[in-house]
Amino acid sequence: MKAFEISSEPIDLQAFRQKLLDRSCGAYVQFDGWVRDHNEGQKVLRLEYEVYEPMAVKEGTRILDEARERFGISNAFAIHRSGLMELSEVAVVVAVSSPHRGEAFDACRYIIDQAKIRLPIWKKEYYESGKAEWVNCQRCARSNN
Amino acid sequence: MNVKVRYFAAFREATGCETETLATSAVSPAELFAECAKRHAGLASYSSSLVAINDEMAGWEATLKDGDEVLFFPPVAGG
Numbered sequence: 001m002k003a004f005e006i007s008s009e010p011i012d013l014q015a016f017r018q019k020l021l022d023r024s025c026g027a028y029v030q031f032d033g034w035v036r037d038h039n040e041g042q043k044v045l046r047l048e049y050e051v052y053e054p055m056a057v058k059e060g061t062r063i064l065d066e067a068r069e070r071f072g073i074s075n076a077f078a079i080h081r082s083g084l085m086e087l088s089e090v091a092v093v094v095a096v097s098s099p100h101r102g103e104a105f106d107a108c109r110y111i112i113d114q115a116k117i118r119l120p121i122w123k124k125e126y127y128e129s130g131k132a133e134w135v136n137c138q139r140c141a142r143s144n145n
Numbered sequence: 146m147n148v149k150v151r152y153f154a155a156f157r158e159a160t161g162c163e164t165e166t167l168a169t170s171a172v173s174p175a176e177l178f179a180e181c182a183k184r185h186a187g188l189a190s191y192s193s194s195l196v197a198i199n200d201e202m203a204g205w206e207a208t209l210k211d212g213d214e215v216l217f218f219p220p221v222a223g224g
Contacts, residue, residue, distance in 0.1 A: 121223030122154035
């Protein structure tokens with residue numbers, strides 16, 4: 001298991017815990033991002049992630065390195081799904097272990113926040129109305145709809 | 146010079162292609178994007194995105210070289 005991965009298969013949550021288990025650590029923080037059934041007033045049926053893997057892995061690994069350096073945590077891993085996903089599936093997981101909880105919470109928050117704005121990943125939502133849209137692109141794509 | 150252009154997500158759907166090789170006199174990604182928007186009417190309505198050259202994030206005023214692969218990213222939405 002590398003520090004940052006893209007997966008087209010369901011994420012094995014237990015593997016994270018095992019990988020990060022460390023006798024010098026008293027804290028383990030894991031964030032799971034789930035596929036939600038609504039967004040901005042629309043009912044979402046399913047979604048699709050498009051990932052440019054070479055750069056997503058490079059940038060994701062960079063974010064994890066930054067988190068280790070900034071917060072002094074012992075270890076950090078993250079994984080993001082690609083492809084079609086159904087409601088309540090786990091889309092992203094960030095896991096951090098450290099001697100104490102404060103830096104583990106802070107690092108976990110940092111990693112997921114940075115991942116959302118820096119990784120070359122795009123989310124297409126399929127709505128109950130039959131429409132589908134790339135998230136964050138509505139404004140710039142208005143004339144195409 | 147020739148450059149390869151790669152489109153993702155909304156941009157790929159707007160242009161109807163994933164990659165294309167262009168003979169261009171554009172000196173920067175900004176100029177190249179403007180050229181691409183002229184070639185593909187669907188792309189003209191897009192105003193903001195990130196750009197990468199040869200798999201490294203780049204600025205819009207970076208200098209293009211012959212053989213570069215330029216990646217145009219629509220607004221990202223991971224997580």
